[in-house]
Amino acid sequence: MELTPELIDKIRSFNLPQLLSYVIVTKLVGPALDFAQNRIKELSDEGKYGFTPSETEAKSFYKLRKSDIYRRFSECLGDHWSRNLILLGLHITHLNKNDKREIIDRVRSDVYGRHGKKGIRITELGSTGAIVPILGFLSDLKLKGANSDDLKSEFDNIIADWQNITVFVEADDSKKHILNEISALTKRNKPQFFVFAYGSAIDNTVLTIAELNNKKFFRKNRYVLFSSSRTEGNKPVYMCVFEKFGSQLPTLG
Amino acid sequence: MVDLELTGIGVEETKLLLISLGYDIDENKKIIEKDTRRPVLCPITKREILLQDVSIMPGSTLLINTSAFTMSEYFSKYFKEK
Numbered sequence A: 001m002e003l004t005p006e007l008i009d010k011i012r013s014f015n016l017p018q019l020l021s022y023v024i025v026t027k028l029v030g031p032a033l034d035f036a037q038n039r040i041k042e043l044s045d046e047g048k049y050g051f052t053p054s055e056t057e058a059k060s061f062y063k064l065r066k067s068d069i070y071r072r073f074s075e076c077l078g079d080h081w082s083r084n085l086i087l088l089g090l091h092i093t094h095l096n097k098n099d100k101r102e103i104i105d106r107v108r109s110d111v112y113g114r115h116g117k118k119g120i121r122i123t124e125l126g127s128t129g130a131i132v133p134i135l136g137f138l139s140d141l142k143l144k145g146a147n148s149d150d151l152k153s154e155f156d157n158i159i160a161d162w163q164n165i166t167v168f169v170e171a172d173d174s175k176k177h178i179l180n181e182i183s184a185l186t187k188r189n190k191p192q193f194f195v196f197a198y199g200s201a202i203d204n205t206v207l208t209i210a211e212l213n214n215k216k217f218f219r220k221n222r223y224v225l226f227s228s229s230r231t232e233g234n235k236p237v238y239m240c241v242f243e244k245f246g247s248q249l250p251t252l253g
Numbered sequence B: 001m002v003d004l005e006l007t008g009i010g011v012e013e014t015k016l017l018l019i020s021l022g023y024d025i026d027e028n029k030k031i032i033e034k035d036t037r038r039p040v041l042c043p044i045t046k047r048e049i050l051l052q053d054v055s056i057m058p059g060s061t062l063l064i065n066t067s068a069f070t071m072s073e074y075f076s077k078y079f080k081e082k
Helices: A005-013 A016-028 A030-045 A054-065 A068-077 A083-093 A097-128 A131-143 A148-160 A177-186 A199-214 B011-020 B068-078
Strands: A048-049 A166-169 A192-198 A223-232 A236-244 B005-009 B021-023 B031-033 B054-056 B062-065
Touching: A005 A016, A005 A030, A016 A030, A016 A166, A016 B011, A030 B011, A054 B005, A054 B062, A054 B068, A068 A083, A068 A148, A068 B062, A083 A097, A083 B068, A097 A131, A097 B021, A097 B068, A131 A148, A131 A192, A131 A223, A131 A236, A148 B031, A166 A177, A166 A199, A166 B068, A177 A236, A199 A223, A199 A236, A236 B054, B011 B021, B054 B068, B062 B068
Parallel strands: A048 B005, A166 A192
Antiparallel strands: A048 B054, A192 A236, A223 A236, B021 B031, B054 B062
């Protein structure tokens, strides 16, 4: 096909996906193909398109990076090395049941290969919503004057100590068991700890915490608590974060 | 701010795009640099990229192996809003 002014105009009128299809369908050769390829390069350099065999997944990540949780994470922790893991966790939350198993298995394998157990833990913070109270805690520290490095360091401490500062209440845990778990955590004198309950475990958890609060147990042990509820898939999730009065970052003295 | 358009394209269109951008495909379907004939490595996985696995993303035109992990890394660390 000859490179006529009409053909040049036509090629210039296409966006990138249209031009790629046009070149393949019309089987352009010679100078016309050279011109089209140069135009493809120009359009690609504009950075308006991403081409992927996994279109739905790519769109999900693109959208999630504008989500409230990811935005807050970026505001508190900037370029922290784990920010992609939070995105991964948020992505997992939005998968349907059928897609979930296969993708989670692959994600766990990729994350473990790169970051080990710590990486898995951070991905779970995103997928379970546990990151929300942590972000609340970090935002408070920011308001108290913590800088970006302080917040990153505090986040790393929370992750490193995660298993020692969390209670995940099981559906058949008694109120006495929940009380003992919470009581044990207050005695460890941690700057903060977290209690999570899902579905049928929520009622006993809320009642136990309310009873302890009415008895001023937390005040006596110098803890203040913030609770929140959300739905993950179809499952309600309850979270309560306990923060020690006057707990400050070591670097802030 | 311009919204990024993410889309799937056919194998022939992908080859055409890669060739227009200075790459080639070898006999094993690996993407290589046209000039040096060296395999292109995904900046995230550090592995060679097969034609069927490639995502061609903006940002000095980045070729990555496609997975949830690489997508999360791309959108959190490489992608810059235009």
